[in-house]
Amino acid sequence: xxxxxxxxxxxxxxxxxxxxxxLVARLRAGEDAAFETLVRTQGGRMLAVARRYLPEEDAHDxxxxxxxxxxxxxxxxxxxxxxxxxxxxxxxxxxxxxxxxRKRRPEESIEELLPRFLEDxxxxxxxxxxxxxxxxxxxxxxxxxxxxxxxxxxxxxxRTVLLLRDVDELDTQETAEALGISTTNVKVRLHRxxxxxxxxxxxxxxxxxx
Amino acid sequence: xxxxxxxxxxxxxxxxxxxxAERTTFEAHxxxxxPCLDYxxxxxxxxxxxxxxxxxxxxxxxxxxxxxxxxxxxxxxxAQS
Numbered sequence: 001x002x003x004x005x006x007x008x009x010x011x012x013x014x015x016x017x018x019x020x021x022x023l024v025a026r027l028r029a030g031e032d033a034a035f036e037t038l039v040r041t042q043g044g045r046m047l048a049v050a051r052r053y054l055p056e057e058d059a060h061d062x063x064x065x066x067x068x069x070x071x072x073x074x075x076x077x078x079x080x081x082x083x084x085x086x087x088x089x090x091x092x093x094x095x096x097x098x099x100x101x102r103k104r105r106p107e108e109s110i111e112e113l114l115p116r117f118l119e120d121x122x123x124x125x126x127x128x129x130x131x132x133x134x135x136x137x138x139x140x141x142x143x144x145x146x147x148x149x150x151x152x153x154x155x156x157x158x159r160t161v162l163l164l165r166d167v168d169e170l171d172t173q174e175t176a177e178a179l180g181i182s183t184t185n186v187k188v189r190l191h192r193x194x195x196x197x198x199x200x201x202x203x204x205x206x207x208x209x210x
Numbered sequence: 211x212x213x214x215x216x217x218x219x220x221x222x223x224x225x226x227x228x229x230x231a232e233r234t235t236f237e238a239h240x241x242x243x244x245p246c247l248d249y250x251x252x253x254x255x256x257x258x259x260x261x262x263x264x265x266x267x268x269x270x271x272x273x274x275x276x277x278x279x280x281x282x283x284x285x286x287x288x289a290q291s
Contacts, residue, residue, distance in 0.1 A: 032287075035284075035287060036280070036284060039275065039280050039283050039284065040275060040280060043275030043279060043280060043283070044274055044275040047275060047276075047279065052264055060276075060278075060279050060282070063279060063283070064279070064282050064283050064286055067283045067286070067287070068283075068286050068287070068290060071287055071290065115217055115249070117212075117213065117214040117217075120212070121212025121213055121214045121215065122212070122213050122214075122245075123213045123214075123217075123245050123246070123249065126245035126248075127245045127246070127248040127249035127252060128245075128248055129248050129251065129252070130251075130252055130255055134255050134258045134259055134262070137259065138259070138262055138263075143259070143263065144263045147259050147260060147263035147264075148263055148264060151260060151263075151264065162260065163264065166257055166260050166261050166264075167260065167261055167264040167265060187221060187222075187225075190221060191220065191221040194221070194253060194256055194257055194260075195217075195253070197256050197260060198252055198253055198256040201256055201259065202252065205252075205255070
């Protein structure tokens with residue numbers, strides 16, 4: 001089947017993979033065509049996940065690594081979850097491996113994005129309500145790119161925890177294991193990342209925003 | 211509880227990690243301090259926006275996978291076998 005046909009079939013089904021069991025059986029049998037079907041129908045979704053963690057070129061490498069892992073591990077896929085869920089976890093792991101392998105650069109401090117307090121413990125810049133509900137904000141087309149651009153501004157070690165916990169829905173223990181840090185450190189980084197993102201979004205969403 | 215302590219406890223409150231006494235103190239503070247109520251609400255909105263704006267849409271594949279990537283993956287598989 002040509003690539004266009006595969007994409008159309010996938011879209012028409014309204015689900016990532018129709019007849020998943022048959023595809024898995026063909027993958028286990030080592031069928032090249034089944035593997036290509038998997039890459040063409042799931043590669044875009046996996047690339048979108050990898051791009052959250054990595055710049056474009058590294059994201060491509062992570063997807064490639066993930067598919068290599070798939071060929072090695074498909075025999076152990078037990079079908080307890082959807083294949084797309086299993087692939088999601090594999091590409092997140094591949095992206096984390098790439099992050100670890102990248103040359104560590106000095107990280108920007110997050111301190112200036114955290115709320116400030118007066119000596120008596122009151123907020124130095126008192127928070128005010130945002131002008132619209134989350135649902136209303138999401139109806140505006142620019143919100144998605146605005147929020148994503150500000151997540152990208154977070155220092156990497158904080159952004160990664162925020163993505164793993166809030167977006168990719170790993171729990172605290174899983175996140176700690178994935179990053180090789182303590183659960184306490186996961187909680188500290190998650191709270192700081194959320195506070196920093198709130199600071200970055202506040203000027204765009206507060207009632208007196210221009 | 212000061213506003214600073216209140217903000218420090220938000221994650222633990224939302225994840226239900228606070229003991230009963232701390233939870234009661236936390237909720238009493240938010241009832242009396244409008245800026246902390248606003249901070250809590252906008253913190254929760256931040257989390258919801260982050261999730262909604264990064265999550266992949268359900269159903270159809272969101273992006274076409276670049277042909278260059280497809281070929282790289284297929285080559286890697288061939289090299290492996």
